[in-house]
Amino acid sequence: xKRVGGVILLLSTVGLVTLAAQQRIFTNPRPEPYFKAxxxxxxxxxxxxxxxxxxxxxxxxxxVNPAAAPIGYIFWTTDLVPQERxxxxxxxxxxxxxTHGVITGAxxxxxxxxxxxxxxxxxxFVAQLKGKSVRDPFRVGADIAAVxxxxxxxxxxxxxxxxxxxxxxxxxxxxxxxKQ
Amino acid sequence: xxxxxxxxxxxxxAAVETWGDILGPQALDLALLAAFIxxxxxxxxxxxxxxKFVTFAAAIGYMxxxxxxxxxxxNIFSVxxxxxxxxxxxxxxxxxxxxxxxxxxxxxxxxxGRVCAYGALTQTLDAVxxxxxxxxxxxxxxxxxxxxxxxxxxxxxAYYLITRDLLVYQYVEPxxxxxxxxxxxxxxxxxxxxxxxxxxxxxxxRFLCPVGAALGLLSYLTVFRIKRWSECDTCRICxxxxxxxxxxxxxxxxxxxxxxxDCERLYADTARCPHWRIIDYNSKKIAVLPLLPVR
Numbered sequence: 001x002k003r004v005g006g007v008i009l010l011l012s013t014v015g016l017v018t019l020a021a022q023q024r025i026f027t028n029p030r031p032e033p034y035f036k037a038x039x040x041x042x043x044x045x046x047x048x049x050x051x052x053x054x055x056x057x058x059x060x061x062x063x064v065n066p067a068a069a070p071i072g073y074i075f076w077t078t079d080l081v082p083q084e085r086x087x088x089x090x091x092x093x094x095x096x097x098x099t100h101g102v103i104t105g106a107x108x109x110x111x112x113x114x115x116x117x118x119x120x121x122x123x124x125f126v127a128q129l130k131g132k133s134v135r136d137p138f139r140v141g142a143d144i145a146a147v148x149x150x151x152x153x154x155x156x157x158x159x160x161x162x163x164x165x166x167x168x169x170x171x172x173x174x175x176x177x178x179k180q
Numbered sequence: 181x182x183x184x185x186x187x188x189x190x191x192x193x194a195a196v197e198t199w200g201d202i203l204g205p206q207a208l209d210l211a212l213l214a215a216f217i218x219x220x221x222x223x224x225x226x227x228x229x230x231x232k233f234v235t236f237a238a239a240i241g242y243m244x245x246x247x248x249x250x251x252x253x254x255n256i257f258s259v260x261x262x263x264x265x266x267x268x269x270x271x272x273x274x275x276x277x278x279x280x281x282x283x284x285x286x287x288x289x290x291x292x293g294r295v296c297a298y299g300a301l302t303q304t305l306d307a308v309x310x311x312x313x314x315x316x317x318x319x320x321x322x323x324x325x326x327x328x329x330x331x332x333x334x335x336x337x338a339y340y341l342i343t344r345d346l347l348v349y350q351y352v353e354p355x356x357x358x359x360x361x362x363x364x365x366x367x368x369x370x371x372x373x374x375x376x377x378x379x380x381x382x383x384x385x386r387f388l389c390p391v392g393a394a395l396g397l398l399s400y401l402t403v404f405r406i407k408r409w410s411e412c413d414t415c416r417i418c419x420x421x422x423x424x425x426x427x428x429x430x431x432x433x434x435x436x437x438x439x440x441x442d443c444e445r446l447y448a449d450t451a452r453c454p455h456w457r458i459i460d461y462n463s464k465k466i467a468v469l470p471l472l473p474v475r
Contacts, residue, residue: 117347
């Protein structure tokens with residue numbers, strides 16, 4: 001009797017895990033509505049692509065002037081640092097980074113943090129990211145406000161922003177153009 | 181600071197992270213958690229009542245209010261989803277989680293009995309507050325009520341898998357209270373739960389806690405079980421002393437037992453446990469055994 005119960009328990013656990021794995025949340029494929037908030041001056045955006053994956057923001061439509069240089073980059077933390085996880089999976093932040101290595105804005109698109117509603121979800125969390133440089137330390141308790149009892153979530157989000165922006169900077173920006 | 185020529189960026193946390201970089205910020209947390217675990221294990225192995233209450237104080241103050249280190253139903257969601265925090269940056273959390281799993285497999289629901297801040301809180305209340313409000317639940321009711329938590333565990337897991345609503349944890353466990361955040365409804369419900377706990381001791385832990393239910397399932401594996409004497413077949417002293425309804429005649433229900441040590445202190449009590457009294461009687465061939473059960 002006990003053995004049968006054990007087998008049923010094992011089977012249902014395996015079933016639940018399979019069901020759960022299928023329902024994993026993937027990155028929002030349509031972030032375009034956020035773009036204007038990240039780069040208000042931009043008039044055109046490139047399609048998603050490149051290594052690492054990103055969108056480019058243009059102040060002059062490259063279709064009009066093919067020589068136009070991008071004024072910044074838009075990317076997902078989950079694409080740049082996919083290994084980063086909070087308390088319950090990746091925290092999906094959409095970031096804008098200008099050519100001087102300054103974060104032009106951040107959007108909290110999705111997270112499944114049980115303690116997110118009082119840490120990374122409230123608007124002040126993303127608001128404090130705006131204007132920060134890739135050279136900033138992004139340390140919780142120093143230049144990122146600490147939220148007590150949500151340290152796993154906060155540390156993960158701060159690391160995700162730091163590592164994602166630095167990876168983008170290394171790939172597309174020049175150290176001598178960075179605002180200190 | 182020296183920068184390698186190949187890296188003009190020179191970010192202060194450059195490409196290679198050393199163990200010092202990783203461990204440094206976590207050292208204090210790890211040390212305090214290790215100290216707490218050591219305290220809990222010493223109080224458990226010494227079967228000391230005084231040390232158990234010291235452990236409760238540390239569990240409520242440090243593990244609860246200071247750190248909110250409590251196993252939550254959300255951790256079970258995380259395990260099901262295979263969505264766990266990054267190991268190297270959260271060593272203390274993994275030590276805590278690992279200790280809970282391993283200790284449950286080795287000794288049973290020791291976590292519930294002295295690590296969980298909420299359990300420590302209600303057990304302390306039970307010891308501190310006057311006993312006149314207390315009602316002993318009849319065995320038949322108790323046995324059935326113990327199943328509620330398994331139903332709740334299954335129900336919450338099913339609800340989560342269908343809706344993916346992680347925030348359901350707020351309504352099935354009171355552990356958020358240590359973070360002092362909650363809506364008025366949640367605080368009122370908690371007040372009612374604590375009031376009910378004054379009537380039925382350890383009500384939440386025994387009958388309602390889904391985490392306790394999950395650990396109860398895990399405790400089927402318990403390696404080091406509580407020793408029983410042959411006299412336990414007939415004696416009922418421990419069964420009556422058990423606050424957790426975990427003893428049924430000669431059997432200890434590992435799923436309900438939280439290793440509170442009450443019965444083990446009785447086994448060791450040469451003046452009260454019939455096992456020792458019989459040995460004593462046989463050695464002296466005198467004396468009566470007023471405590472031997474008649475039933």
